[in-house]
Structures are given as C-alpha cells and as structure tokens.
Amino acid sequence: MLQIRSLSKSFGGVKATDNVTLDFVDGSLTAVIGPNGAGKSTFFNLITGALRPDAGQILLNGVDLAGRTPPEIVRHGIGRAFQVASIFPSLTVQETMLAAVCTDQRKAGVLYRRFPLAETRDRAEHAMELLGLAGKRNRVAATLSHGDQKLLDIALALVLDPKVLLLDEPTAGMGTEERWRMIDKVRELWEKQKITVVFIEHDMDIVFKIAPDIVVLCYGRILTTGAPDAIRRNEAVIEAYLGAEHHAEAGA
Amino acid sequence: MTELQAEQGTPALDVSRVEAKPRRNRDALIALAVFVVLALLPMVFSSKLLLDFVIRCAAYGLFATSLNLLVGYTGLTSFGHGMFFGLGAYGFGLMMQKTGVPIPVAFVATLAITFGVALVIGAICVRLKEIYFAFVTLAFQMLIHSTILSWVSLTGGDQGLRGGIPRPSFWGIDLSNHLHLYVMSCALLVIGLLLMCQIAQSPFGYTLRMIRDNATRASFIGIDVWRAKLTIFVLAALFASTGGIIMALFVSGAYPEFAYWTMSGEGIFINMLGGVTTFLGPMVGTVLFLVLNDTVTRLTDYHGLVLGIVILFFAIGLRKGLMDFVIEWYAQRRNGRGERD
Numbered sequence A: 001m002l003q004i005r006s007l008s009k010s011f012g013g014v015k016a017t018d019n020v021t022l023d024f025v026d027g028s029l030t031a032v033i034g035p036n037g038a039g040k041s042t043f044f045n046l047i048t049g050a051l052r053p054d055a056g057q058i059l060l061n062g063v064d065l066a067g068r069t070p071p072e073i074v075r076h077g078i079g080r081a082f083q084v085a086s087i088f089p090s091l092t093v094q095e096t097m098l099a100a101v102c103t104d105q106r107k108a109g110v111l112y113r114r115f116p117l118a119e120t121r122d123r124a125e126h127a128m129e130l131l132g133l134a135g136k137r138n139r140v141a142a143t144l145s146h147g148d149q150k151l152l153d154i155a156l157a158l159v160l161d162p163k164v165l166l167l168d169e170p171t172a173g174m175g176t177e178e179r180w181r182m183i184d185k186v187r188e189l190w191e192k193q194k195i196t197v198v199f200i201e202h203d204m205d206i207v208f209k210i211a212p213d214i215v216v217l218c219y220g221r222i223l224t225t226g227a228p229d230a231i232r233r234n235e236a237v238i239e240a241y242l243g244a245e246h247h248a249e250a251g252a
Numbered sequence B: 001m002t003e004l005q006a007e008q009g010t011p012a013l014d015v016s017r018v019e020a021k022p023r024r025n026r027d028a029l030i031a032l033a034v035f036v037v038l039a040l041l042p043m044v045f046s047s048k049l050l051l052d053f054v055i056r057c058a059a060y061g062l063f064a065t066s067l068n069l070l071v072g073y074t075g076l077t078s079f080g081h082g083m084f085f086g087l088g089a090y091g092f093g094l095m096m097q098k099t100g101v102p103i104p105v106a107f108v109a110t111l112a113i114t115f116g117v118a119l120v121i122g123a124i125c126v127r128l129k130e131i132y133f134a135f136v137t138l139a140f141q142m143l144i145h146s147t148i149l150s151w152v153s154l155t156g157g158d159q160g161l162r163g164g165i166p167r168p169s170f171w172g173i174d175l176s177n178h179l180h181l182y183v184m185s186c187a188l189l190v191i192g193l194l195l196m197c198q199i200a201q202s203p204f205g206y207t208l209r210m211i212r213d214n215a216t217r218a219s220f221i222g223i224d225v226w227r228a229k230l231t232i233f234v235l236a237a238l239f240a241s242t243g244g245i246i247m248a249l250f251v252s253g254a255y256p257e258f259a260y261w262t263m264s265g266e267g268i269f270i271n272m273l274g275g276v277t278t279f280l281g282p283m284v285g286t287v288l289f290l291v292l293n294d295t296v297t298r299l300t301d302y303h304g305l306v307l308g309i310v311i312l313f314f315a316i317g318l319r320k321g322l323m324d325f326v327i328e329w330y331a332q333r334r335n336g337r338g339e340r341d
Helices: A040-048 A070-076 A093-104 A118-131 A146-158 A176-193 A204-210 A228-233 A235-240 A243-251 B002-007 B020-044 B048-074 B082-099 B103-125 B130-150 B178-201 B203-219 B225-251 B261-274 B281-299 B303-318 B322-340
Strands: A002-011 A014-024 A029-033 A055-060 A078-081 A164-168 A196-200 A213-218 A221-226
Touching: A002 A040, A014 A040, A014 A221, A029 A040, A029 A204, A040 A070, A040 A078, A040 A164, A040 A196, A070 A078, A078 A146, A093 A118, A093 A146, A093 B203, A118 A146, A118 A176, A146 A164, A146 A176, A164 A176, A176 A196, A176 A204, A204 A228, A213 A228, A213 A235, A221 A228, A221 A235, A228 A235, B020 B048, B020 B178, B048 B178, B048 B203, B048 B225, B048 B261, B048 B281, B082 B103, B082 B130, B082 B225, B082 B261, B103 B130, B103 B225, B130 B261, B178 B203, B178 B225, B203 B225, B261 B281, B261 B303, B261 B322, B281 B303, B281 B322, B303 B322
Parallel strands: A029 A196, A029 A213, A078 A164, A164 A196
Antiparallel strands: A002 A014, A002 A055, A213 A221
C-alpha cells in the first residue's frame, strides 16, 4: 500500500504540494486530476524521487521513501512513465527491454558476460507482448510512432515488475482514437497485472469512464477524492476545475 | 553496430538466435588472428619504419579507443583524457628510472596509480554535465601538465624524462630489442581492444548506451548513473595509461606533450576521423591520423593547416567519421539491393 503523509514542497513562495495525505490501496486504479498548475506532476516527481520533499512521508508497505534517489525508489517498486515519452532513442525496442530487465536483476554493471543475458529474455518478451510491441522489437525507438513511444515508455516501467505504476498523462499528444486505445491498454494492464496504477489525465471523459477512484488537486492541495459520480457532482470541483467550461455552458 | 543497422531499417539484434558465448569466442579468435598477422609482419616487411608505425598505432589506438568508450558509448566528451596517457608514460618511466623494479611490476603499479588518480578526478567530474564535464577534465589535465613542468627535479620539467628508461629483460622478453618491443606492443593493443570490445558488448556497455541516450530515464529504471559513469571513466583511463606506457617504452622517455591538452585534442580528432558509432572507428582513425600526420609534416611546415582542413572535411562534408560513412553506405546499398530483389 502506498501512503502519502503530509507531503509538502515549495518553490520559492509557491506551494506546489501542500500537506497532501493520501492512501493508494494495493491493486487500485486512481486518476489524479486538476487544472494546469495544480501540482500533479510535482506530486509524481516527489513520489519518484525526482524532487526532494520539504516535509512529509512516502510510505510503500511501511518503508519511508521520502528523499531517496530515483534508483532506490525504483528498486523498492515504484515505476514511472513520463508525460513526454522518455525512452532510449538509439536502442531497439528489444534492446531497451532486455537492458531494463538487466538493471532490475542488478546486472547492469556486469562486464564479463555478453549482452543480452539469457535470463532476461522471458521477462522482456512478456513486457513486449503485453504492450503490443513484440512485432516492432527490432525497430529503433526513435523511429517509432508517438503512440508506440508512449507504450515503450510504459513498458520500460512495467518490465521492472513495479508494485505501483505512475503514469503521467499517458494519452498526452494523442488523437482521439489513439487516446482510447491507450487508455484501454492501461486498463487492461491494470486488470492483468494486479498492480496499483495512478495516472494523471486531462480528458474527463476518459477519467470518468475508467477510473474507479479520483483525486482532485488544486493549488497543490487535495480538493477532494472519491468515485467518478461524486466528483462529477462536487460543486468545488466544478468551480475549481471545470469552472470556466461549466459557467460558459450555463450561460449559453 | 546493432543500433546503426536498425537505424538503416535492417534487422537488428535477433536475441532468439544470438548466443553470447560464441560471439565472445569469435572475437577472441579474430583478435588472435590479427595478433598472429601483426607478429609475422616483420618476416614479410623488414622496414623499421613500418614497425615503428605499428607501435605508435598501438599507443594511439588504445588511447583513442578508450576515449571513444567515454565519447561514443557514454556521451561524456572529455577534453582531458590525454592526462592519463601522460600519467601512464611518466608513471612507468619514473618507476623504471627511480625504483628499478621489473617491467611487469612497474606496469601494474602504473595502472594502480592511474586507477587512484582517475577515481578521484572522475568522482568530481562525472557529476557535471556536458560542457562543464569537458572543461573540468581539461582543467585537471592542465593541472597535471603544470605539475610535470614545474616539478623539474622529478619529471625533468619541459625537457621531459631524459637518460632513457631502463628496460631489463623479463620472462625471456627483452624490450630493448626492437622486435620484442614491437610484438609486445601488438599484444597489448590486441588484448586492450579485446577487453574494450567486451566492455562495449557487455550488459554494462548497454547501460552506458542508455545513459548516453537519456540519463534521466536511466536513473528512473534503477541505474546509478554516477557510479556507471565513474566506472567507465576509470576503465578508460587505464587503457589510455597503457597507451602511454607503450609510448614511453617506444621513445624511451616521457615528455610534457604527452599530458598536454593537444594530446586530448588529437584523441578527439582521431575519433572524428574514424567515427564513434563503430567500435573499430577510432582504430581506423588512428591509422589515418598517423599516416596524415607523417605525410603532411614531411611535405609542409603548415601541417596544422592541412589537418584543420581535413577536420573540416569530415565535420562539415561527411558529418561523420570514415567508418560511420562506410557502414552507412554499405547498409544503404544492401537495402537498395533488397528492395530490387
């Protein structure tokens, strides 16, 4: 279980994350939403060690990960995919997966053996199959489509067998059809892998359709949490997040 | 290179078919064959100039290929790699002159000193990014060069280590014999290249490629980027130092130029000439560089101008090194033939 306790982070006078306390139950699928500048990505950056919190705890199964480095946090079981696909452009899909498994097996520093290691193949193969990238195994990552690069980014996190998977806007920069394909894939992964998935998303149709739990952030604070129906009816959310659109519709 | 092949649209690494151990054995066999050919060369060509040329190729080749482990494989452009070449030459020369230990002991001790120095300098430098890394390595190189110049009682200052380096026989090898020195240089070159090839093709080699491509992402899959960079920095220094030792044995001395910034510049020039995307690129670059250098300096006093024009040709004209160009051309030709078929 991932527990966030009184997590805070400021940049100068701006509180990007302000005393956030949350629980992510094992095997849950949670969407984190909020207007631009709400602190969603900062929240992910704090959990994954890209930023050091000013205060608070990040407990994964009771172990406090606050202030640890990204490699340490990954080894404890928190994987992450990025808003802009973060991949290794010169490696093929297969090389990327094999090298990532090597890292997870603590063999990234092995000098006396040749790449690829036989014991990494099954896991790499499984991750490629799961994300639908097996047919593109020999493609260099830089030459993949935007959607496939995003899938590769997720595969990179998933191949490490994380307990918690954080997806920062998995559908960013995609067309409507591609968005739905991606989000179906995310849901499929969640169902198959039985891991805790937390994702940031701007498209409310997607959020309300697939996320059983929603967290709304605003100015770094938790505005509310709950099921889609409750969030949809919440006046504070409508005002803070959907305000402009809502008022425009009401006015019309 | 798998990466390059795949970029050209040709099939890359087929993991299901590739077995790692046979590839390593194949490389070892090729290395052995190359060594045998080089060792037999004096029986066919008795020219001393040719043997000298190969010895210099061994020294510069180890230096340039080790630099490519940093530049090409890890994305660390070091402007100060020459300091380890100089350290190897001076460390070995001084050890032989001052202590009179057997050559193998001096060799190992020099590498141990290089290891210690590279560990300290690397621990500071690899935390820095791009241009800052480049300039701080250059600063350390100039520090070592200044130390060599100013510590006259030990290093001989700007005159270098004079009086010759004693080369007592060991295990039946007499390095004061030109032929023995030649064969030993070839052996060190082949072993060094084989070891560096193993590093490049190991899981660690792929860790380096990931760091080169995207260090941030590498850390988010659990790679300790600082440690990996430091490891390759130290390993590359050891191979550069071995190049320096060969050079010290060859000239029977050591000179401040070995540790000057121009040495690092020549290393980068060699990598630009040969190409950084293939393992043997720097070795090809070394041969080209030494041929060019020897020919041009014989023909004109303005050899710097000519070498500058050659750099411009490769940097602006081809936009890649010779081996990169050849492999790309070959891949395109093969693709073209595949499409016609």
